[in-house]
Amino acid sequence: MTTIAPEAGGAASTGGPRRTTRRGRGVMSSAGLCLAVGVAAVLFLVPFYVLVRNALSTDAEITGEDWTLFPTDVRWGNVTEPFDDPTVDFAQALENSLVVGVLHTVGTLLVCSPAGYGLARIPYRHADKVFYAVLFTLMVPTAVTFVPGFVLVSSLGWIDSYRGLIVPGLFSGFTCFLFRQYFLGFPKELEEAARVDGLGHWGAYWRVVVPNSLNFFAAIATITFVNGWNSFLWPLVVGQDPSAWTVQVALSSYMTNQTVNYHLIFMATAISLLPLLLVFLFLQRWLVQGIAQTGIKG
Structure with a gap:
């Protein structure tokens, strides 16, 4: 009886880290998937951002050497x-x-x-x-x-x-x-x-x-x-x-x-x-x- 208890305890103790390791791997894989989806979404939306940004800009700002994230002078009149x-x-x-x-x-x-x-x-x-x-x-x-x-x-x-x-x-x-x-x-x-x-x-x-x-x-x-x-x-x-x-x-x-x-x-x-x-x-x-x-x- 005294010899079996440590083995059972050892099995229980080894089962805990294994579950923790599997859980950690699952979290890491989910985080990696979310990161990959986020990067793909950003790459997908970049052309639409450039399209809207240039549509509301002037020709000089579109072809200029200095790039800005948003137009300095938003031209809403370009819509019509x-x-x-x-x-x-x-x-x-x-x-x-x-x-x-x-x-x-x-x-x-x-x-x-x-x-x-x-x-x-x-x-x-x-x-x-x-x-x-x-x-x-x-x-x-x-x-x-x-x-x-x-x-x-x-x-x-x-x-x-x-x-x-x-x-x-x-x-x-x-x-x-x-x-x-x-x-x-x-x-x-x-x-x-x-x-x-x-x-x-x-x-x-x-x-x-x-x-x-x-x-x-x-x-x-x-x-x-x-x-x-x-x-x-x-x-x-x-x-x-x-x-x-x-x-x-x-x-x-x-x-x-x-x-x-x-x-x-x-x-x-x-x-x-x-x-x-x-x-x-x-x-x-x-x-x-x-x-x-x-x-x-x-």
Whole structure:
């Protein structure tokens, strides 16, 4: 009895430091994770800080040698300057980008989601060949199809119109691929129950699959809207008239061979980012969930 007690006490005494060591390592790992996240957040926010700081500064202060954290003379009047510029109708450009972004997003969902569902759920003889053909379009550089696409749009008389800006980009092979990957993991039991009720593939898609996939649709809609809003080269060529310019084309007009209006560029850029920030603010939860459900994570 006298010999066992010290061993038990020794075990208890060694268990305490081990628990303390594990607890300390856990605290250190948590602190390291918080530090890494904090550094990443700062690095992410630095461009936005520079953007807002320069947007409220003068050109001399932006290009000067002495850098200050905040403008010495905050120019709040710069906020309205993009809308007062007579050479560029910035408000019209924002409206064009909003219309193009929304219609492009809705059209892409209506075209690519049924295509992805058909590739995932409807069995037919050449399904694999069609799927490989869709994947092949991802390997074709955009520059290869740019000139034929412009010739086609021009022959249809769609220059300087919403049709020319939106219709050629409605189908996306990558978006179709994402929808197929998602629908492959969709519970088949729900669709089988819909077929028992007399619904076909189309009815099951609209009445069962779509209502139960709104998170994924919201994620794809967010990505598509951002891509449509940031598109530059195609709107630059198709929207030749200033009234058909999108916001990205309007931003490029502030920089010419003769002059560069720095504070105007920064302020107009900051204003053009507001719709994207609002989209991410309200849909970020669905964006993360939707990407996690594509089946291509990891």
